[in-house]
Amino acid sequence: xxxMARGPGQGYVGQGLGIADVLAALxxxxxRWDPGDLAAPDRDRFLLSTGHYSIALWAxxxxxxxxxxxxxxxxxxxxxxxxxxxxxxxxxxxMIGGSLGHGLGQAVGMALGLRLAGSPARIFCELSDGxxxxxxxxxxxxxxxxxxxxxxxALIDCNGIQAxxxxxxxxxxxxxxxxxxxxxxxxxxxxxxxxxxxxxARTRQRDGRPHAIVLxxxxxxxxxxxxxxxxxxxxxxxxxxxxxxxAELEREGVRND
Amino acid sequence: MTERIFTRAMGxxxxxxxxxxxxxxxxxxxxxxxAERPEIVGMTADxxxxxxxxxxxxxxxxxxxxxGMAEQNLVAAAAGFARTGFMPFATTYGVFASRRAYDFxxxxxxxxxxxxxxxxxxxxxxxxxxxxxQAIEDLGLMSLIxxxxxxDPCDATEIAAATRAAAEHPGPVYLRLLRGxxxxxxxxxxxxxxxxxxxxxxxxxxxxxxxxxxxTERALDAADRLDALGLAAGVLHVPCLKPFDAEAxxxxxxxxxxIVTAENHxxxxxxxxxVVEALHERGIQRSVRRIGLPDRFMECGAVPTLQKxxxxxxxxxxxxxxxxx
Numbered sequence: 171x172x173x174m175a176r177g178p179g180q181g182y183v184g185q186g187l188g189i190a191d192v193l194a195a196l197x198x199x200x201x202r203w204d205p206g207d208l209a210a211p212d213r214d215r216f217l218l219s220t221g222h223y224s225i226a227l228w229a230x231x232x233x234x235x236x237x238x239x240x241x242x243x244x245x246x247x248x249x250x251x252x253x254x255x256x257x258x259x260x261x262x263x264x265m266i267g268g269s270l271g272h273g274l275g276q277a278v279g280m281a282l283g284l285r286l287a288g289s290p291a292r293i294f295c296e297l298s299d300g301x302x303x304x305x306x307x308x309x310x311x312x313x314x315x316x317x318x319x320x321x322x323x324a325l326i327d328c329n330g331i332q333a334x335x336x337x338x339x340x341x342x343x344x345x346x347x348x349x350x351x352x353x354x355x356x357x358x359x360x361x362x363x364x365x366x367x368x369x370x371a372r373t374r375q376r377d378g379r380p381h382a383i384v385l386x387x388x389x390x391x392x393x394x395x396x397x398x399x400x401x402x403x404x405x406x407x408x409x410x411x412x413x414x415x416x417a418e419l420e421r422e423g424v425r426n427d
Numbered sequence: 428m429t430e431r432i433f434t435r436a437m438g439x440x441x442x443x444x445x446x447x448x449x450x451x452x453x454x455x456x457x458x459x460x461x462a463e464r465p466e467i468v469g470m471t472a473d474x475x476x477x478x479x480x481x482x483x484x485x486x487x488x489x490x491x492x493x494x495g496m497a498e499q500n501l502v503a504a505a506a507g508f509a510r511t512g513f514m515p516f517a518t519t520y521g522v523f524a525s526r527r528a529y530d531f532x533x534x535x536x537x538x539x540x541x542x543x544x545x546x547x548x549x550x551x552x553x554x555x556x557x558x559x560x561q562a563i564e565d566l567g568l569m570s571l572i573x574x575x576x577x578x579d580p581c582d583a584t585e586i587a588a589a590t591r592a593a594a595e596h597p598g599p600v601y602l603r604l605l606r607g608x609x610x611x612x613x614x615x616x617x618x619x620x621x622x623x624x625x626x627x628x629x630x631x632x633x634x635x636x637x638x639x640x641x642x643t644e645r646a647l648d649a650a651d652r653l654d655a656l657g658l659a660a661g662v663l664h665v666p667c668l669k670p671f672d673a674e675a676x677x678x679x680x681x682x683x684x685x686i687v688t689a690e691n692h693x694x695x696x697x698x699x700x701x702v703v704e705a706l707h708e709r710g711i712q713r714s715v716r717r718i719g720l721p722d723r724f725m726e727c728g729a730v731p732t733l734q735k736x737x738x739x740x741x742x743x744x745x746x747x748x749x750x751x752x
């Protein structure tokens with residue numbers, strides 16, 4: 171992700187690093203999918219509702235072999251497939267994200283469709299704490315519960331930031347809200363890989379309730395300098411800083427191993 | 428003293444003329460299609476009864492989904508359904524499909540050309556419930572969305588045929604719905620509906636009336652009356668606002684001395700604007716008089732009263748066609 175953001179000199183590195191553990195657990199452990207057959211009808215789907223987190227998705231899809239790692243350096247460049255906000259024209263992208271509040275409703279439709287088709291496939295939909303301010307999110311939550319869509323998992327990235335800074339409307343208590351809407355709900359540290367893997371495994375239960383995992387994440391996770399930066403919604407990095415940040419990430423990675 | 432009529436929930440039959448009617452042509456057409464196409468699902472946002480989709484629900488209860496009063500989710504879920512291989516027909520009122528769910532229609536559906544068919548009740552001035560329910564600007568709004576087909580059908584025959592055409596079209600469609608007892612203007616035998624094609628109903632001369640939606644029925648009645656007055660009046664029916672058959676409009680206008688447009692919609696951003704553009708682009712100079720709704724929100728009242736007040740009746744078309752430039 172650092173390599174990607176280095177091209178444009180900016181990007182949603184904070185959000186990307188914050189959600190990276192979740193995407194790693196999904197794409198390399200929990201999802202039943204085949205990078206070589208992206209249109210398989212019974213594939214599990216991951217919907218990235220916050221399209222501007224694309225930087226994390228491109229990293230995961232490239233790592234999985236959907237497109238070459240070398241392509242990552244085109245992130246945000248003219249005519250690149252790896253846009254700053256997702257379009258479904260890029261291989262592996264299941265919906266157009268970025269108009270916040272769109273993801274969960276489309277997940278409901280997909281879950282209804284898969285159930286009607288008799289498919290065992292599941293839908294994992296990422297959305298954010300700021301996105302819970304969009305009313306459509308709750309329209310979708312109501313219907314997911316009403317229709318008993320237990321093949322659907324809402325992954326709520328609570329990183330505490332939105333465009334204007336710290337979350338501008340208090341959304342707490344987040345987990346209680348999802349429970350009240352009928353979701354089987356867990357709340358975990360979204361940067362604790364063991365906790366993420368275990369929580370995803372629990373969503374395999376099909377008991378008539380949709381699932382929600384409230385993920386407490388830290389923007390810029392893995393790079394202390396970025397984690398400390400105040401305006402983390404859209405990180406700008408000075409040209410001279412990249413090598414230092416990369417070295418920090420390297421050190422943190424070693425420490426976490 | 429003029430008679431005071433009481434507001435009813437609404438019905439096209441309230442204001443239709445002497446023609447026979449058919450009950451719920453959309454719902455019956457969709458039910459018939461559902462038997463042929465297992466991928467069709469029906470969806471609504473708590474307006475199943477009022478958008479004539481219950482015949483489909485009764486035929487295919489497992490393929491019908493009432494999403495509750497939540498039009499954004501209706502359209503978002505329809506997009507998700509379409510992405511798993513289904514073809515949703517989603518019904519609500521035009522005001523909600525356009526004003527409330529617009530971002531979802533544009534981005535979740537049209538941006539990816541998904542096969543979602545939005546069927547929108549209470550078009551234009553067909554309800555006495557005032558600005559909350561009168562979809563007076565939906566044709567303009569929906570026509571501005573890239574790749575969305577926009578249809579304003581005239582009668583029961585055309586609604587049934589357009590429903591079938593919508594199912595055969597691979598992309599998204601916005602179909603204005605006439606519900607309840609809908610007049611039959613076109614004979615159903617051999618009737619074909621082709622998306623993007625205008626229908627010449629009557630050759631012009633002194634005046635050419637270009638109409639869409641149920642205003643075409645009125646245009647035909649107006650043309651009969653103009654004929655009796657010694658004016659040769661033609662009628663071109665343009666059910667598709669998008670794609671718009673500009674060539675047919677231009678050809679028709681060339682054979683008429685002057686043009687009257689007639690639409691159940693505000694007079695900007697809909698049919699009249701498209702006609703003027705088409706003629707101007709081709710250097711065709713004809714005066715164009717517009718019959719349509721005013722640039723204002725209208726009050727509650729009985730539909731016949733409001734349609735007279737806002738000048739979309741046969742009388743209004745005749746008067747406009749009689750005026751010389």
